[in-house]
Amino acid sequence: MLCAAAAAAFEPIEFRDAAEEARFRALSAELRCVMCQNQSLADSNAQIAGDLRAQVLELMREGKSDREIKDYLVARYGEFVLYNPPVKPSTWLLWFGPALIVLGGGIAVAVVVRRRATNAPATAPSEDNQEW
Incomplete structure (x- = not known):
């Protein structure tokens, strides 16, 4: 009750x-x-x-x-x-934290893409040169 x-x-x-x-x-x-x-x-x-x-x-x-x-x-x-x-020092993380996370994620993706681009072979193998 x-x-x-x-x-x-x-x-x-x-x-x-x-x-x-x-x-x-x-x-x-x-x-x-x-x-x-x-x-x-x-x-x-x-x-x-x-x-x-x-x-x-x-x-x-x-x-x-x-x-x-x-x-x-x-x-x-x-x-x-x-x-x-209100936006003040004690609430900065609340207000700006999500933007910082998105920015950090974007930077991480850019770094990974650049590293893969520099490590990729310069030319793709042609169909004639493929080994089976």
Whole structure:
């Protein structure tokens, strides 16, 4: 049997108006579920995601701005909770790491191709000179 908090996490959220719902959906799409890691807060079915959605709605109703809500979650869970963390020295690897890997792979392929080209025979054997 689910506890009351877990059951509440999966209940549909009642919004005051369409503007509140639109803001909530946009904000929860920008935040990452801290448990699922590959899903946004809006898409996750994890219990903690439901708790965080409720927390986000509560902070919205307290009059907090989107920036203040994000700052609150970052203070608790780190910048990982943001789908688009700011570019700064601590996140350079996150932002530029994939490009460096692709660049390194391209360089490796170029080196291998050049080595094979220099080691290849100068002329291909003709059909007349083939030994069987």
